[in-house]
Amino acid sequence: MKLTYGISDKPKFGQLIVFALQQLLAILAATIAVPAIVGNGMSQSAALFGAGVGTIVYLLFTKFKSPVFLGSSFAFIGSMTAAFAGGVSMSVGYLGLIIGAIMAGLVYVVLAIIVKFAGVGWISKLMPAVVIGPTVAIIGLSLAGNAVGDSLGNIATTDDGKYVMTTYGIVCLICAIVTLLGVVISSVYGKKMAKLIPFIIGIACGYVVAAFFTVVGTLLDIQDFIIIDFSQFANMQWYPDFTFIKAFSGSYDFGEVGSIGAYLGTIAVAYVPVALVVFAEHIADHKNLSTIIDHDLLEDPGLSRTLLGDGVGSMVGAIFGGCPNTTYGESVGCVAITGNASVITIFTTAIIAMAISFFAPFVTLLATIPSCVMGGVCITLYGFIAVSGLKMIQSVDFNDNKNVFTVSVILICGIGGMELTFGSVTITSIACALILGIIVNLVLSRKDKYDSDEEE
Numbered sequence: 001m002k003l004t005y006g007i008s009d010k011p012k013f014g015q016l017i018v019f020a021l022q023q024l025l026a027i028l029a030a031t032i033a034v035p036a037i038v039g040n041g042m043s044q045s046a047a048l049f050g051a052g053v054g055t056i057v058y059l060l061f062t063k064f065k066s067p068v069f070l071g072s073s074f075a076f077i078g079s080m081t082a083a084f085a086g087g088v089s090m091s092v093g094y095l096g097l098i099i100g101a102i103m104a105g106l107v108y109v110v111l112a113i114i115v116k117f118a119g120v121g122w123i124s125k126l127m128p129a130v131v132i133g134p135t136v137a138i139i140g141l142s143l144a145g146n147a148v149g150d151s152l153g154n155i156a157t158t159d160d161g162k163y164v165m166t167t168y169g170i171v172c173l174i175c176a177i178v179t180l181l182g183v184v185i186s187s188v189y190g191k192k193m194a195k196l197i198p199f200i201i202g203i204a205c206g207y208v209v210a211a212f213f214t215v216v217g218t219l220l221d222i223q224d225f226i227i228i229d230f231s232q233f234a235n236m237q238w239y240p241d242f243t244f245i246k247a248f249s250g251s252y253d254f255g256e257v258g259s260i261g262a263y264l265g266t267i268a269v270a271y272v273p274v275a276l277v278v279f280a281e282h283i284a285d286h287k288n289l290s291t292i293i294d295h296d297l298l299e300d301p302g303l304s305r306t307l308l309g310d311g312v313g314s315m316v317g318a319i320f321g322g323c324p325n326t327t328y329g330e331s332v333g334c335v336a337i338t339g340n341a342s343v344i345t346i347f348t349t350a351i352i353a354m355a356i357s358f359f360a361p362f363v364t365l366l367a368t369i370p371s372c373v374m375g376g377v378c379i380t381l382y383g384f385i386a387v388s389g390l391k392m393i394q395s396v397d398f399n400d401n402k403n404v405f406t407v408s409v410i411l412i413c414g415i416g417g418m419e420l421t422f423g424s425v426t427i428t429s430i431a432c433a434l435i436l437g438i439i440v441n442l443v444l445s446r447k448d449k450y451d452s453d454e455e456e
Contacts, residue, residue, distance in 0.1 A: 004196060005342040007065060007293060015193065019340055020348035022199045026334040026381065027051070027071045027349075028366055029374045034072035034323050038080045040093060042322055043241035044367070045357040047072050050243075050321025052353035054313035058327075059347055061309030062301045067341045068289055069331040069349055070313050072323035075278050075428060076104070078421075080322070082270035094247040094322065099264065100271040101318030107275035108282075108311025116304040123283060123298065127434075130396050131441050134407045135434045136288040136389030138414030139281070139329055140382040142429055147382050150375030151176035153227075167224035171213050172372035175227060179206030179376030187337055196338050199377055206373035227370045236360040243322035271324075273427075278326060280434045282310055285327045288388050292332065293341045333381035336388060402444040410437035 005011060011019060031051050035042035055070045083096030115123075127135075152165075153172030183202030186194045194201060210227040217225025283298075286306055290297045297306060314324040335341050356362045396403050414433035421427075427435075 002339060003293065003341050004339040005345070007067060007295065007341050007343050009342045010344050011340075011342060015196070016342075016345060016348055017352075018193075018197055018200065019338075019342070019345045020352050022197050022338070023069055023331060023334055023345060023349040024352055025199055025203055025366070025369075026330045026377070027069050027328050029369070029371070030074070030328065030330060031071035032367065034074060034077060034080075035321070037077055038084070038322075040084045041241075041246075043243075045360070045363050046240040046242050047321035047323050048363065049240045049354050049357040050317035050319070050323060051325055052350040052357070053320055054317030054325040055346065055350040055353075057313040057316050058306075058309035058325075059343065059350070061312065062297075062305050064343045064347070065295075065301045066286070066289065066297050066306060066309075067293065067335055067343045067346050068285070068327045069346055070310065070317065070325035071328045071331070072321070073278065073314075073326035075274055075281075075326065076100075076271065076324045079104075079270040079274050079324075083267055094243050096263070096267050097243055097322040098247050098319055100267045101322075101324045102315050103268055104271045104275035104324050105311040105315035107272055108279070108307045108314070111279055112304040112307035112311065115302075115307065120298045120303050123303065126438055126442075127283065127287075128441070129392050130403045130406050131410065131434070131437045132284055132287045133389050133392030133396070134410040135280075135284045135414070135430065135437065136392060137386045138389070138411060138433055139284060139288075139430055140333075140385030140387075140389065141411075141415050142417070143329070143378070143382045143385075147375050147378035150371040150378065152375075153372050167222075171225055171227060172370070172375075175206050175210045175213070175370065175372045176376035176379075178209045179203060179373045180379055182206065183337075183377060183380050196340060198337060199334065202377055203369060203373055206376055207369060210370050210373055227372065228368050229370075230368060232364050232368055233361070236364045239360075240320070240357045242320050244319045275324075278431075279307075280431050281428075282307065282327065284430075284434070285329065285332060287392070288385065289327075289332050289335070291388060291392055292336045329385050330378070330381050332388075333384045336384045337380060402441075405444060406437055406441045409440050410434065413437075 010016070028048075032044040032047055035044050035047045051069070051071045058066070058068075058070050079100055080097060083100050084093035151173060152169045179202045181202075182205035183198045186201040187198035190198065190201075207228075213225045214228040214230070217223065217227075283303070286297045286303070310325070310327065314326070317323065317325045331346070356366075393407065396407070398404055398407075410433045413436055414429050417429045418432045419427065419429045420432060
């Protein structure tokens, strides 16, 4: 696609701050959602700080050539929960978060070393466009339910899966549609700056409408109109509660797991397999981003560097925020929609994320953005990810059943939600679809050799 700002371009300072805030808004909801889901007193502002630090580490390893933000990884939610369950006291759990993230990061380091010596040619053979394209598409499509659910206020569904529309759901849908229209209209019809900040414009429009409904609902005592929870300002967390502070304070009791060795084994089983699964998603994300910016990131700066940046960034980020990080599809989608691939924008986003984590009112204000407003934004973000994947298979020959079967398997398994859980380890639907797609493609790729042998 045509980029307004390339990788090495530097927007003017005022524009840079606005672009960085837009990136922050794109990744914010998911980044602070992970610690909220895991619970156990995890700090959302600390997770935001950790994401900022992890992103800077990633940019350093990739020589400032890969424009993507690293945020809290949803794939490790089960692993983090297992880390807390593995010990007696809460401090043991926080120590487990750090140990687990280091183990997961080391998996990436080992993989990076292997790639450094083996090269990336095997990846192109293992995951050609016919495999990686639909995989990228289902990264967006698999999140479609989240975007729609958020847009409808996560209202209840019937036994057959249909949404039960309520007044609250209708109000949420109005806010989501206003946000969606704000994004698409400013992106398509906007001039100059407006075209580059569609998310800020869309979220602002949606927030104003949501605030209007909330004020009316409060004054008239109509609970279904109250979309924004302003009570969060009364319980602001004034500073990031860093994970390493909690982890190394107090005493530890490993009695329940028998020994330190057993506890470390529990953490390893929870984190290491997930890291291997996320490796596949790492490649898909960077293939997608490479297509958007028309620059092969697996070759330059190289897959070994992106893996090191992701792995070490996760380790460093988790020391502060407890959450292993990963490259964010929301960030990639933001680059695609705005045409702004400036790496300095990502760097500035990381700095702002770290800075505002100490400014409670601003973090709280961002946290009050209702899910329905973010749902309207995510419809476009996730949609762009899906379309990016489909664009990768434009040149694929679908007159050949080999390609039809490969794409079919990946799409159906991914969209259908084929997810496997073994204890505390979950192989996501994306990973399952990719693995099956690779197997089918490898099996059917022998057809060419078979036909050649037949002719001989």
